[in-house]
Structure formats: structure tokens, C-alpha cells
Amino acid sequence: MFSMHFALMTIANVIGSLLGGVIADVLQVVFVMPAEVAIRWSLLTGAVVFTIGLLPLFKLRTTVPQIEPNHRESYKPSSDSPNDNLKRNLILIFHFSFASLLIGFGSGLVIPYLNLYFANRFDSSNAFIGLILSLGSAMTAVAMLIGPLLVKRIGKVRALIVFQFLSIPFLMLTAYTTSLTLASIGFLIRQALMNAGNPIQSAVAMEVVADKYKGLANSVNQTVFQLGWATMGPVAAGLVMTFGSYWGYAYTFSITACLYVCSSTYYYFVFGKRKLAEE
Structure with missing residues (x-):
């Protein structure tokens, strides 16, 4: 369920990103709108679609399992159900959050600046950068659907x-290569592998x-993931400004x-020794 949800969200992000640019370009060329007006209408279109997507949420209801009166005394919670001790x-939430914080720190160093990485190191065009980022999201969706098979x-x-471990060699390839082709391949595979684990972690x-x-x-x-993401921006920018577009990104x-x-x-x-459902 989590893999399907994340995959559909990723596919929707790819389609939305591509449509956003297409709508703006069509409005600008066909209807001769100024660029800022065309972008404004593109954003408004996205806001309308987002609002429509909220409507099904109002239909959701929390249901409590009904226990027949003659079975209430004999009913006992499953021994496999989590203990509700505070x-x-x-403690479990702390363990999950600490692992997510480390991932957030790492992601915050790299992910927000991937477009600048391709632009600064390889002088890539905006069109190529947009294409490679969209392909990264598409590969992530495919990897998320493959994840349950490995589980x-x-x-x-x-x-x-x-x-996560398989993604690291491709991350290092992206860090040190001077080939745009290898950098693109490394980015795509790393993106797919690293993000494929997100629905598994949620599960x-x-x-x-x-x-x-x-x-x-x-x-x-x-919250802790976003905190890690938000705090590492100045660190990444400082490294690139100090060491340049090659060693700065490499570091x-x-x-x-x-x-x-x-x-x-x-x-x-922390979690490797735990016996989980269907294992």
C-alpha cells in the first residue's frame, strides 16, 4: 500500500512538473501572454487541481471494528499488535526520527542543489536539467513498485x-565524475534506489x-527530516563557494x-532483529 501510494504520488509529480511548463509555454505563445502572467495562470491551474484532490479526503471515515456481544468477553488483542506503552x-519514535534526521542532513546537502550541480559543473541547459530531474522522479516511481518484491x-x-547502501556508489560516482553521461546515470540510479526505501520505512x-x-x-x-533538509543549505552553499564547482560538490x-x-x-x-509481519 505504501509503495503504491508513493509511486502514484511520484508519477503525479512528474506529470505536474511537465504540465506546469507546457501550460505556461502554450499560454505565452498561443495567447501572447507575458511570461509572468502565463506562469501565474499555470500556478493557478495547479492550485485548482490540488483543491479538487482534497475533496475525496472529506469522504474518509475512521471505522472501529465491531465486536459481537457474545464475543466481547473472549476477545483479546492480537499478540502481534504493538504495545501501546507510552x-x-x-523510544521507537526517537529511533525512527534520529535515522530520518541523518538522512535529512544528507539530503539537504545535495538534493536542493542538483540543478545547480548540473549547471555549474557541466554547463547543462535548463531543458536538460528539467528532463533529467523528471526522469529521476519517474525512475523513483518504478523502483517503489519493485520494492515490495524485494521485501x-x-x-x-x-x-x-x-x-540505501546500493545507492551510495552511484552517489559517489555523481560526486567525482567529470562526464555528464556518467553523472546523469549515477543521479538517476541513486535517486531511484534511495527513494525506493521511503515507503518501506513508513510501513x-x-x-x-x-x-x-x-x-x-x-x-x-x-519534522526532523525537514529540519535536517533546511539546516544544511548554508553548509552546502559554503562548501561550493569555498572549493568551487568540482571539489565543493564532491565534498x-x-x-x-x-x-x-x-x-x-x-x-x-535498532530494527534489524525485530520480527515484522509477513516475515
């Missing part, structure tokens, strides 16, 4: 670790955390690789 769940073979935690979190704390777990996890990508290794290793030692 301390236990807060069935080796389990959730191991599948997540495999995806693990929702499985081991008790129902009453799942909202808190998701909120904290997202930022290398630091990101180290953070990914630390996060994956920590995650494995």
Missing part, C-alpha cells in the same frame, strides 16, 4: 538497508508503533554518503 513508543524475499528492514514505522501514536510518529519523522556528496551510511547502519542495529 515510553516504549516514544518478500529478504524482509522490510533488510530491503530498506539494501536500497515499518506504522507496524511497530501503536495505533494511538502513529500520527505522532509520522509528524515527528517528517558535499561525500558527506551525504557518510550520513547515509550512518543512518542505515543505525537503523539496522
Whole structure:
């Protein structure tokens, strides 16, 4: 379920990104609109589509399983269900959040500046950069759909670790290559492998955390990831400005690789021994 959700969201992002540019160009050329007006109408179109997407959410309802009166006394929660002890769940949330924080730090060093990386190191055109970023999202969607197949073979935690560790050589290839072709290949494969683990991590979190704390777990996890992302921008910019477009990006990508290794290793030692559903 999580893999399908993330894949559909990624595909929708690809389509939306491409349509946003197409709508703006069509309005500018066909209707002879100024560039800023065409972009404004493109953004308004996206806002309308976003609003329409909210409507099905109002149909969602929380349902509680009904227990027949004659079975209430004999009913017992499954022994596999997560313990709802507050301390236990807060500890689990901390472990998930710390791993996400490390990933957020690493991503914040690299992801926001990928367009500048291709532009500064290879003098790539805007059209090529837009194409390569869209292809990266498309490959991510495919990898997310493949993820469940790997989960069935080796389990959730191991599948997540495999995806993350396999992405690191391609991250290092992107960091040190001077070939646009190799950089593009490295970026695409790293993007797909690293992001393929996101729905698996969400599934693990929702499985081991008790129902009453799942909202808190998701909120904290997202918050610390965004915190890591937000705080590393000045660091990445400083490295590139100090060491230039080659070594500056090489250092930022290398630091990101180290953070990914630390996060994956920590995650494995904390959750690798747990027995999860369907494993």
C-alpha cells in the first residue's frame, strides 16, 4: 500500500512538473501572454487541481471494528499488535526520527542543489536539467513498485538497508565524475534506489508503533527530516563557494554518503532483529 501510494504520488509529480511548463509555454505563445502572467495562470491551474484532490479526503471515515456481544468477553488483542506503552513508543519514535534526521542532513546537502550541480559543473541547459530531474522522479516511481518484491524475499528492514547502501556508489560516482553521461546515470540510479526505501520505512514505522501514536510518529519523522533538509543549505552553499564547482560538490556528496551510511547502519542495529509481519 505504501509503495503504491508513493509511486502514484511520484508519477503525479512528474506529470505536474511537465504540465506546469507546457501550460505556461502554450499560454505565452498561443495567447501572447507575458511570461509572468502565463506562469501565474499555470500556478493557478495547479492550485485548482490540488483543491479538487482534497475533496475525496472529506469522504474518509475512521471505522472501529465491531465486536459481537457474545464475543466481547473472549476477545483479546492480537499478540502481534504493538504495545501501546507510552515510553516504549516514544523510544521507537526517537529511533525512527534520529535515522530520518541523518538522512535529512544528507539530503539537504545535495538534493536542493542538483540543478545547480548540473549547471555549474557541466554547463547543462535548463531543458536538460528539467528532463533529467523528471526522469529521476519517474525512475523513483518504478523502483517503489519493485520494492515490495524485494521485501518478500529478504524482509522490510533488510530491503530498506539494501536500497540505501546500493545507492551510495552511484552517489559517489555523481560526486567525482567529470562526464555528464556518467553523472546523469549515477543521479538517476541513486535517486531511484534511495527513494525506493521511503515507503518501506513508513510501513515499518506504522507496524511497530501503536495505533494511538502513529500520527505522532509520522509528524515527528517528517519534522526532523525537514529540519535536517533546511539546516544544511548554508553548509552546502559554503562548501561550493569555498572549493568551487568540482571539489565543493564532491565534498558535499561525500558527506551525504557518510550520513547515509550512518543512518542505515543505525537503523539496522535498532530494527534489524525485530520480527515484522509477513516475515
